[in-house]
Amino acid sequence: MIRVIKLSVTGLLLSLSFFANAQWFTHSFEVMGTLSHVEFWLDEPTASQNDSGSVDKTNGNEKAQALIAQVEQEMFRIDQQMSPYKEQSELSLINREAANRAVTISAELFDLLIVAQHLSKISDGAFDITYASIGYQYNYRDKKRPSQAVISEALPAINYTAITLQKENSTVFFNHQGMKVDLGGIAKGYAVKRCLNLLKKAGVAHALVSAGGDTGLLGDRHGRPWLVGVKHPRAEHKMAVHIPLENEAISTSGDYERYFIEDGVRYHHIINPKTGDSARKVVSVSVIGKDPTYVDALSTTVFVKGLAEGLALINKLPEYEAIIIDNQQRLHYSKGLLQ
Ligand code: FAD
Ligand code: MG
Numbered sequence: 001m002i003r004v005i006k007l008s009v010t011g012l013l014l015s016l017s018f019f020a021n022a023q024w025f026t027h028s029f030e031v032m033g034t035l036s037h038v039e040f041w042l043d044e045p046t047a048s049q050n051d052s053g054s055v056d057k058t059n060g061n062e063k064a065q066a067l068i069a070q071v072e073q074e075m076f077r078i079d080q081q082m083s084p085y086k087e088q089s090e091l092s093l094i095n096r097e098a099a100n101r102a103v104t105i106s107a108e109l110f111d112l113l114i115v116a117q118h119l120s121k122i123s124d125g126a127f128d129i130t131y132a133s134i135g136y137q138y139n140y141r142d143k144k145r146p147s148q149a150v151i152s153e154a155l156p157a158i159n160y161t162a163i164t165l166q167k168e169n170s171t172v173f174f175n176h177q178g179m180k181v182d183l184g185g186i187a188k189g190y191a192v193k194r195c196l197n198l199l200k201k202a203g204v205a206h207a208l209v210s211a212g213g214d215t216g217l218l219g220d221r222h223g224r225p226w227l228v229g230v231k232h233p234r235a236e237h238k239m240a241v242h243i244p245l246e247n248e249a250i251s252t253s254g255d256y257e258r259y260f261i262e263d264g265v266r267y268h269h270i271i272n273p274k275t276g277d278s279a280r281k282v283v284s285v286s287v288i289g290k291d292p293t294y295v296d297a298l299s300t301t302v303f304v305k306g307l308a309e310g311l312a313l314i315n316k317l318p319e320y321e322a323i324i325i326d327n328q329q330r331l332h333y334s335k336g337l338l339q
Contacts, residue, residue: 025041029072038071041207078190082109084136094174102166135180135182163175186297189216192296219246231252234283252285253284254285287302287314
């Protein structure tokens, strides 16, 4: 369902004319286990009046529908390729076979694994897609978690340095039996980036694309900044802070997305690769920056590293900023947001 918000412009010109009736188009759909949303402004003439005086409203709507279909297709394509929940995805293939042989993968997935490896290196392993070697044993819906004995046994399989990526023939090999990888902390940001690029190529100058906690923005909201809210981590329908943004991406990682509480302890989906347990130093991290893929992964990374180390990392990355909410629900800002 496409919701068209009309911002009608007064002034009707005579026959063979166009209403200068630019519009916002918005659409939401489920993908990758989360809600995805696309919103953009089309300057195209959206209606024309022919001699008989009837109005033929196709141009803008037709173009809008085509663009929305392309965004959906791109999100579903990446879901098919990188989902840990789909047997036939490339990701599932490497989880089945890469510990036994060097698996040839698409250049696209290879390049994303290279970005993930880079983020592991600069974060001293706080971002580590092999967290899934233990991560897949958590089931937040059914409130299930691995025992400490199972974690201790599987912990050596969490080790991004044990992934061999070979550019020449685009292969990936796991130098550890039992190793698994998961792109839940980076592939949604990548999908947002791909969709923004697609809209930009089509001439769209003002757009928002989001998938769960990952949002990318093209331009401003047609004359004013986009106002993006960061959810309050402990108050369901409240925002902790609203941030005016233009032409940026923002990702939020929170311990309130996928979790359960057992004996007063919160087990959630952001795993500390060093312990195999949920990371517990902060409750929410939002990272802002130009590249949606990096922003997605950096929010998870800073969450794992905690306040001091997380801010130290972000303050070393000139193109990125962070808003961290600690366990006492105090807000902390990286230095570029304090100027
Ligand atoms: P972020 O904080 O950005 O990332 C947290 C996620 O990153 C965790 O869920 C985990 O996947 C991963 N992670 C945890 N710790 C680390 C770490 N230390 N280093 C690196 N990564 C870490 N969910 C469903 O329920 N059903 C689906 O069908 C489904 N399909 C998906 C398909 C794809 C292609 C992807 C990418 C995810 C899918 N998911 C699905 C997962 C769901 O979307 C995740 O909960 C989501 O990716 C978490 O993103 P986030 O931005 O909320 O959390
Ligand atoms: Mg994310």
